[in-house]
Amino acid sequence: MAEQHIPKNTHTTPPMRVKVKILRYNPETDKKPHWETYPVEAQPSDRVLDVLNYIKWYVEPSLTFRRSCGHGICGSDAMMIAGRNRLACKALLRDVVKDGGTLTIEPIRGLKVEKDLLTDMEPFFDAYKAIMPYFINESPPPAGERLQSPEQAERMAHSSNCILCACCTTSCPIFWVNGSYLGPAAIVQAHRFIFDSRDEATNQRLNIMNQNTGVWRCRTAYNCTEACPRDIPITTIIEEVKRAVMYQQS
Amino acid sequence: MYRGREGQWAWLLHRLSGLAILAYFLLHVVSISLIMFGEDVYMAVHHTYDLWPFRVGLIFVTAGVVYHALNGLRIMVMDFTGRGVAYQRQMWYGVLGLTLLATAYTAWVNIPRILGGY
Numbered sequence A: 001m002a003e004q005h006i007p008k009n010t011h012t013t014p015p016m017r018v019k020v021k022i023l024r025y026n027p028e029t030d031k032k033p034h035w036e037t038y039p040v041e042a043q044p045s046d047r048v049l050d051v052l053n054y055i056k057w058y059v060e061p062s063l064t065f066r067r068s069c070g071h072g073i074c075g076s077d078a079m080m081i082a083g084r085n086r087l088a089c090k091a092l093l094r095d096v097v098k099d100g101g102t103l104t105i106e107p108i109r110g111l112k113v114e115k116d117l118l119t120d121m122e123p124f125f126d127a128y129k130a131i132m133p134y135f136i137n138e139s140p141p142p143a144g145e146r147l148q149s150p151e152q153a154e155r156m157a158h159s160s161n162c163i164l165c166a167c168c169t170t171s172c173p174i175f176w177v178n179g180s181y182l183g184p185a186a187i188v189q190a191h192r193f194i195f196d197s198r199d200e201a202t203n204q205r206l207n208i209m210n211q212n213t214g215v216w217r218c219r220t221a222y223n224c225t226e227a228c229p230r231d232i233p234i235t236t237i238i239e240e241v242k243r244a245v246m247y248q249q250s
Numbered sequence B: 001m002y003r004g005r006e007g008q009w010a011w012l013l014h015r016l017s018g019l020a021i022l023a024y025f026l027l028h029v030v031s032i033s034l035i036m037f038g039e040d041v042y043m044a045v046h047h048t049y050d051l052w053p054f055r056v057g058l059i060f061v062t063a064g065v066v067y068h069a070l071n072g073l074r075i076m077v078m079d080f081t082g083r084g085v086a087y088q089r090q091m092w093y094g095v096l097g098l099t100l101l102a103t104a105y106t107a108w109v110n111i112p113r114i115l116g117g118y
């Protein structure tokens, strides 16, 4: 007799019980941030963002955090989850906490906390603006498009993947101590234009990278590379910019 | 504590060892220059360096110098080659291993002398 395979539990893996420990701060009532813990029951395949939404919607409506797309594209929900910077919408519960365990969630570091997990992103975007994040080419445009070979496109393929979530910059120990350092995200963005075969402002861009807030602040701690939710090889990219600056100066 | 991996600890140890070597080096310069005030002053200070805490400290200075020098080479390889970045973890474990060996040898040579009082 042929056995019938009826899969068990197709829809219901047993839920996990976890304690979600969040570093909360309300500028109107608190002098400094404090931990608060929320017991939560959730699926191992839930995202940390789902858990935060659950807490906000059903337990503690004042909990404040940013999110928009929910799909790792807009770069809104970078936070320090289980001790490392990640996007809440890309971190699955089973990857960051064990059943019965405690999951810590803190705001990203090095930026002023405005409320709970929400930080002031202005300094981060100031650093972005400082690298002239726009295409510069004063020569008359050709009749068609400005073409690139596949190899030329490949040079800037990784750096153009950046979604400006700030996971990298706010994981950098140099940035924590020295907020004037432009940071990995700005350098990745600079790389995207420096290694764009169609861009003509390479020298200007390298000069910005050579300033004392620029690429030389990088001490290769690799936290940025490990934090990047887009798997951009950030340290490799920074080292490429360092070498480009060095060869330009020599 | 941020849960960084090898690179973060490599960097922290490099900075701490760099600062430790700098402190040692400054102390060294000041001590040596005491000869300007005559042999008595110089010897008075240098005799205190024979006390065991200083001699044990010297083992740590050796560890710091060896780590800083070897990891400095690791950093240079990373700065100049893409392979260096790809293999930075492996290189760091190599640096730690060699540092441990060198420190163990220094301790093996020095601890009997410290215990023997010469």
Ligand code: HEM
Pocket: A218, A219, A220, B011, B014, B015, B017, B018, B019, B021, B022, B025, B068, B069, B070, B072, B073, B075, B076
């Ligand atoms: C054995 C010879 C040495 C080598 C090969 C070496 C190598 C290096 C390298 C490559 C760096 C750059 C680190 C980076 O870019 O992240 C560095 C940083 C540094 N070194 Fe050395 N160094 C040596 C000796 C010394 C000595 C004698 C001192 C103390 C007087 C010292 C103190 C420092 C300090 C304070 C830093 C800064 C660390 C940081 O910014 O994190 N180094 N060293």
Ligand code: FES
Pocket: A066, A067, A068, A069, A070, A071, A072, A073, A074, A075, A076, A077, A087, A088, A089, A090
């Ligand atoms: S909510 Fe858009 S990246 Fe996570």
